[in-house]
Amino acid sequence: MQQPSDLLAQLYPIAGKTVVVTGAASGIGKAAADMFCQLGAATYYLDANESQNAAAALEAGGEATALPVDLADFAAVEDTFERIEARSGCIDILVNSAALNRSSPSVDQDMDLWRKVLDVNLGAVFLASRLAARSLIRAGRAGSIVNVASVGGLSAATTGRGNPNPSYRASKGGVVNLTRALAIEWAGYGIRVNGVAPGYVRTPMIDRLANDPKRVAETEAKVPLGRIAEPAEIASVIAFLASEGASMITGQTLVVDGGLLA
Ligand SMILES: NC(=O)c1ccc[n+]([C@@H]2O[C@H](COP(=O)([O-])OP(=O)(O)OC[C@H]3O[C@@H](n4cnc5c(N)ncnc54)[C@H](O)[C@@H]3O)[C@@H](O)[C@H]2O)c1
Numbered sequence: 001m002q003q004p005s006d007l008l009a010q011l012y013p014i015a016g017k018t019v020v021v022t023g024a025a026s027g028i029g030k031a032a033a034d035m036f037c038q039l040g041a042a043t044y045y046l047d048a049n050e051s052q053n054a055a056a057a058l059e060a061g062g063e064a065t066a067l068p069v070d071l072a073d074f075a076a077v078e079d080t081f082e083r084i085e086a087r088s089g090c091i092d093i094l095v096n097s098a099a100l101n102r103s104s105p106s107v108d109q110d111m112d113l114w115r116k117v118l119d120v121n122l123g124a125v126f127l128a129s130r131l132a133a134r135s136l137i138r139a140g141r142a143g144s145i146v147n148v149a150s151v152g153g154l155s156a157a158t159t160g161r162g163n164p165n166p167s168y169r170a171s172k173g174g175v176v177n178l179t180r181a182l183a184i185e186w187a188g189y190g191i192r193v194n195g196v197a198p199g200y201v202r203t204p205m206i207d208r209l210a211n212d213p214k215r216v217a218e219t220e221a222k223v224p225l226g227r228i229a230e231p232a233e234i235a236s237v238i239a240f241l242a243s244e245g246a247s248m249i250t251g252q253t254l255v256v257d258g259g260l261l262a
Contacts, residue, residue, distance in 0.1 A: 015040030023098030027203030199257025224259030
């Protein structure tokens, strides 16, 4: 009879793989990168916050490498992926977690900021995905990409009428449909592309909310499971989607929101 540990190793054969995680210095990206590291992958931590990213990779303990990169700088993204491929060969798993969330009423939206949010949250997801896919196609290997979208990409009503963030919501809606498009385009190569759409997660992105007890209570009252998620609760779903356990899932964005959109 199969031992539970053999089954886990079969479902999560992550050890020895090369994994790249963007936004790995903080929050969900850090939790996902740490999880892959613990599963034995050679994990690349990519983030614009150089010192925090270096500290995150150092703390992770396993085979972790921190690489600073501003994802809005597409030439720098290409250089970074070239460096990773030169060092580790093909990129087996990519997690696109980095993002910016900037509030602004639409009538006042600054267009430079609009462009920056769209570049980081959607443009860099496309670019990093195709760089990983090219490396897999060249190597003739199957692989997996997981994009971190948001319930904000599936609904515009999650925060009510306050806090308008049209650029963020447009970018996250784009991530959901890009996930479908790339999944179809690359299915023939055995490259699966999926997403997660978190609800509220306790990370610096929602510091203003998390530091205001009244808003926390209002938020928890809206979430059927009655609480804000921890980053590890999103990371475990990312690890599942990236693994053999999800070998027949592609093009899907899995909502991880404690029932908010249910
Ligand atoms: N926290 C939530 O409630 C929540 C909800 C839904 C979706 N998400 C999504 O989860 C993902 C992770 O966010 P988080 O909550 O962990 O936030 P976070 O702020 O803790 O982490 C985001 C990371 O992205 C990095 N980053 C931002 N711009 C960058 C750039 N130009 N180049 C490189 N790195 C850059 C930041 O330095 C930071 O380390 C995002 O895609 C976010 O939209 C978060």
